[in-house]
Amino acid sequence: xxxxxxxxxxxxxxxxxxxxAYDILIGPGLIARAGAEIATxxxxxxxxxxxxxxxxxxxxxxxxxxxxxxxxxxxxxxxPAGEKTKSFxxxxxxxxxxxxxxVERNDYVIALGGGVIGDxxxxxxxxxxxxxxxxxxxTSLLSQVDSSVGGKTGINSRHGKNLIGVFHQPDLxxxxxxxxxxxxxxxxxxxxxxxxxxxxxxxxxxxxWLEANWKAVFTGGSARIEAIAASCQAKADVVVADERENGQxxxxxxxxxxxxxxEAATAYDSSRLVHGEGVSIGMVLAHEFSARMNLxxxxxxxxxxxxxxxxxxxxxxxxxxxxxxxxxTLMDAIAQDKKVKxxxxxxxLTRGVGQSFVADDVPASEVISFLRExxx
Amino acid sequence: xxxxxxxxxxxxxxxxxxxxAYDILIGPGLIARAGAEIATxxxxxxxxxxxxxxxxxxxxxxxxxxxxxxxxxxxxxxxPAGEKTKSFxxxxxxxxxxxxxxVERNDYVIALGGGVIGDxxxxxxxxxxxxxxxxxxxTSLLSQVDSSVGGKTGINSRHGKNLIGVFHQPDLxxxxxxxxxxxxxxxxxxxxxxxxxxxxxxxxxxxxWLEANWKAVFTGGSARIEAIAASCQAKADVVVADERENGQxxxxxxxxxxxxxxEAATAYDSSRLVHGEGVSIGMVLAHEFSARMNLxxxxxxxxxxxxxxxxxxxxxxxxxxxxxxxxxTLMDAIAQDKKVKxxxxxxxLTRGVGQSFVADDVPASEVISFLRExxx
Ligand SMILES: NC(=O)c1ccc[n+]([C@@H]2O[C@H](COP(=O)([O-])OP(=O)(O)OC[C@H]3O[C@@H](n4cnc5c(N)ncnc54)[C@H](O)[C@@H]3O)[C@@H](O)[C@H]2O)c1
Ligand SMILES: NC(=O)c1ccc[n+]([C@@H]2O[C@H](COP(=O)([O-])OP(=O)(O)OC[C@H]3O[C@@H](n4cnc5c(N)ncnc54)[C@H](O)[C@@H]3O)[C@@H](O)[C@H]2O)c1
Ligand SMILES: [Zn+2]
Ligand SMILES: [Zn+2]
Numbered sequence: 173x174x175x176x177x178x179x180x181x182x183x184x185x186x187x188x189x190x191x192x193a194y195d196i197l198i199g200p201g202l203i204a205r206a207g208a209e210i211a212t213x214x215x216x217x218x219x220x221x222x223x224x225x226x227x228x229x230x231x232x233x234x235x236x237x238x239x240x241x242x243x244x245x246x247x248x249x250x251x252p253a254g255e256k257t258k259s260f261x262x263x264x265x266x267x268x269x270x271x272x273x274x275v276e277r278n279d280y281v282i283a284l285g286g287g288v289i290g291d292x293x294x295x296x297x298x299x300x301x302x303x304x305x306x307x308x309x310x311t312s313l314l315s316q317v318d319s320s321v322g323g324k325t326g327i328n329s330r331h332g333k334n335l336i337g338v339f340h341q342p343d344l345x346x347x348x349x350x351x352x353x354x355x356x357x358x359x360x361x362x363x364x365x366x367x368x369x370x371x372x373x374x375x376x377x378x379x380x381w382l383e384a385n386w387k388a389v390f391t392g393g394s395a396r397i398e399a400i401a402a403s404c405q406a407k408a409d410v411v412v413a414d415e416r417e418n419g420q421x422x423x424x425x426x427x428x429x430x431x432x433x434x435e436a437a438t439a440y441d442s443s444r445l446v447h448g449e450g451v452s453i454g455m456v457l458a459h460e461f462s463a464r465m466n467l468x469x470x471x472x473x474x475x476x477x478x479x480x481x482x483x484x485x486x487x488x489x490x491x492x493x494x495x496x497x498x499x500x501t502l503m504d505a506i507a508q509d510k511k512v513k514x515x516x517x518x519x520x521l522t523r524g525v526g527q528s529f530v531a532d533d534v535p536a537s538e539v540i541s542f543l544r545e546x547x548x
Numbered sequence: 549x550x551x552x553x554x555x556x557x558x559x560x561x562x563x564x565x566x567x568x569a570y571d572i573l574i575g576p577g578l579i580a581r582a583g584a585e586i587a588t589x590x591x592x593x594x595x596x597x598x599x600x601x602x603x604x605x606x607x608x609x610x611x612x613x614x615x616x617x618x619x620x621x622x623x624x625x626x627x628p629a630g631e632k633t634k635s636f637x638x639x640x641x642x643x644x645x646x647x648x649x650x651v652e653r654n655d656y657v658i659a660l661g662g663g664v665i666g667d668x669x670x671x672x673x674x675x676x677x678x679x680x681x682x683x684x685x686x687t688s689l690l691s692q693v694d695s696s697v698g699g700k701t702g703i704n705s706r707h708g709k710n711l712i713g714v715f716h717q718p719d720l721x722x723x724x725x726x727x728x729x730x731x732x733x734x735x736x737x738x739x740x741x742x743x744x745x746x747x748x749x750x751x752x753x754x755x756x757w758l759e760a761n762w763k764a765v766f767t768g769g770s771a772r773i774e775a776i777a778a779s780c781q782a783k784a785d786v787v788v789a790d791e792r793e794n795g796q797x798x799x800x801x802x803x804x805x806x807x808x809x810x811e812a813a814t815a816y817d818s819s820r821l822v823h824g825e826g827v828s829i830g831m832v833l834a835h836e837f838s839a840r841m842n843l844x845x846x847x848x849x850x851x852x853x854x855x856x857x858x859x860x861x862x863x864x865x866x867x868x869x870x871x872x873x874x875x876x877t878l879m880d881a882i883a884q885d886k887k888v889k890x891x892x893x894x895x896x897l898t899r900g901v902g903q904s905f906v907a908d909d910v911p912a913s914e915v916i917s918f919l920r921e922x923x924x
Pocket of ligand 4: 804827
C-alpha cells in the first residue's frame, strides 16, 4: 500500500463566490484523502460517483474505499469514455442512477474523470432535485486546470458543443496530481496548452516561468503542483470577476475561436485533433493575427510558437494530419460560433505575451484573408 | 375582432428578487397585448413559443400575431397535452427546437399553457445556452396562481414527480384571465383549491372573502382578477422570503403531503383525481389531523370542508371514484415523499384557518392511525 502523503504538500486555491465559495485542493495522494476531505467539509453522507471506462479501473476502487472509510456510502456509475458521452442519453442514465442512490440535496455527485465526466456529472448534479452538491475529482490535466473550476457544466447538441447545461459550482475540487502519470503524453500536452493560455492571457511572468520550467511540470513533483495551482488561481480570478460570462470571462477563450473552427473542420475526430491541440494552434494564430492587425509584434507570435512546439504541441494548421476544408469553411465555423454583427466579430486578441483583450469589432474580411494566407 | 381591453383593467404584482425581479400582469386581453408588453420590457426579438395540443388551436395564433406585430419572430413548438409531457423525451424536443430557432441568451422561450407546459418550457429555458430568458403565459387557473410564479421548473422521473429541474425565474408573467373561460369546470375548480390554499396558509381574511365571493371568481370579471392577483402576491411573498426552498417556502405544501399520497394511490390517473382535487382533500385532512393533534379546533376543519365542497371540490377520500389502497400504502407514499427521521415527519399543520406552520416532529404513528380512521 502507498503511504498517504502528508497534507503539507497540498496547495489550496480558494474561489470566493459568496455562498457558492469553494476550495480547490491540489497535490499528491488526494484520491486516498478524498473521503476525509469531503467528510470534514460537507454534511451529506451519501454519494454517487460518476466516472468513465478508462478511469474506473485505475482509480474508482481507491476513491470508493476512501469514501467508505470516512462513512460515506457511494453508488458507482461508469459511462463510456469520450466526448460522445456528453449527450442527453448519458445524462438521463446519470440522473437516474443519482436518484436511485437516493442522493438528497445535501448529498453529492462526485465526478471522477476528465472534462467530459466533469461536465456531464456537474449538469446532473445541477438538475437532480433542482441541485444537489457536487465534488470534482478531475483526473486529466485539462480538467484540473480548466473545466473543474468555474461551474460551467453541460452536454452537446446536434446544434453545437456545450449548448445545453447549467452553471453549477462545485462544493469542492480535489485535483490529485499523481493520477496525471497515467494520462497519455498526448492528453497531458493538450492540457498543457490551457496552462500556457493563462500566461498568455495576462500573466507574462507565468509564461516565462513555464518556458524555463516546463520539463519539470511534465515530469511531476512540485513544479507540476505549482503550475496547476497557478492555473486554477488564474481561472478562479476570472470566474469570480464574471461568474456568468457576461464580459471578461471571454478572455478564457484565447485561441479558442480558431481552435473550435479546427475541431469542427476535423469533425471532432480525436485521432486528428484534440481540444487542447486546437487551442495550441489557435493561440499561435491569435498572436499572428494580432501582429497582422499591427497590435502586437510578430516576435511575440514566434515566441509563443517556439514554446508550444518545444513541448510537442502542434502549432500550425499543416500540423494536423489529413486534409483541411478551405478557408471559407473555417470562416463559416467561426461565424457560427461567434455571431457576426454587421461584418464584425468578437475575438480575443493580444498586444503581446500576457496582454490579451476582448476585441468586439474585428472585421470578418480581415479574418478570412488571414485564414487564406495561413491555409496556403 | 375583439377590442383590446385597456391596460387599466390590468393588475401588476411585482416579484422583487434583485437581479431576477419580474412583473406578473393579470387581466383580460393579455394575449393580444403580449407582443407589446414583451417588446417594451425585454431586449431580444426572437422567441420559441411552446404550447400543447389543447391550447394551440385556441390561443397560439393570437399570441404569434401579437408577437409578430411587435417585431418579434417566433418559432412554434406544439407538444402533447398532459402530465406525461413532463419527460426527458419532450424536454429534448423542446431544447432542440429552441436551438433551431436560434434563440440566444437575450431572446426567450414563451410558455403558453398550463403548469405542464410552464414547468417543461421553463426547464428548457434554464438549460439552453445555460439559460435564456423566459416568459410565462399561463392559461390554466392553477398555472396562473401557482406554477408560473416562483421559478421552479422541471420534469418527472420514474423515481417521482418534479425530481429533475432547475430554479429559473421568468422575466415576465402574462396571466390573461379571459382564457380561463375555455378551461373545463373541473380544471378551474382544481386550480381554485390552490387559491383557497393561500387563504388557509396565512390569510384568514382572504379565505373569508373567498367564502363570500367565490361565485364571482368562477364567473369572471374583477373578482376573478382580484383573487388571482391576491394569490400571485401571496406566492410571491413566500418565494421572495425563501427562493430556493430552504425553509418557509414549504408552507406552500399545505395539503400536498396527503394530496400527493392520494395522487400516487390513484396512479396519477386524472380521470379519478387531478392535482388540485388531491390538494383539496389534503387540506381538509391537514385541518382534521391538526384538530386531532389538539392544535386547532374541529370547527376549522368543518369550515374548510364546507367551502371546498360548496365550490364542487372533493373533500374526502371516499369522494375519489374507485378503490383506494389501504392506509399503510398511503403511509408508504407519504414516507417516500417526506423522509421519515427517527419516526418523525415534517408536515404543514395549522392552528386554525390562516394559521399554518411547518411542524418537523410529527410522529409517523399518529399519521398512520389517523389515516386508518379516515380510510374506514
Ligand atoms: N466546463 C468547462 O468550463 C470546460 C472547460 C474546458 C473544457 N471543457 C470540456 O472538457 C472536455 C475535455 O476534457 P478532457 O480533455 O479531460 O477530456 P476527457 O474527459 O475525454 O479525458 C480525456 C481522456 O483521458 C482519459 N483519462 C482521464 N483521466 C485519466 C487518467 N488520470 N489516466 C488515464 N486516462 C485518463 C479519459 O478517459 C479520456 O479518454 C470537453 O468536453 C470540453 O468541452 C469544459
Ligand atoms: N412549478 C411550480 O411551482 C408548480 C406548482 C404547482 C404545480 N405545478 C405543476 O403544474 C402541473 C399542473 O398544471 P395544470 O393543472 O395547469 O395542468 P396542465 O398544464 O396539464 O393543464 C390542464 C389541462 O388544461 C388544458 N388547458 C390549459 N389551459 C387551457 C385553457 N385556457 N383552455 C382550455 N384548456 C386548457 C391543458 O391542455 C391540460 O389538458 C403539474 O405538472 C404540477 O407538477 C408546478
Ligand atoms: Zn479550452
Ligand atoms: Zn399544488
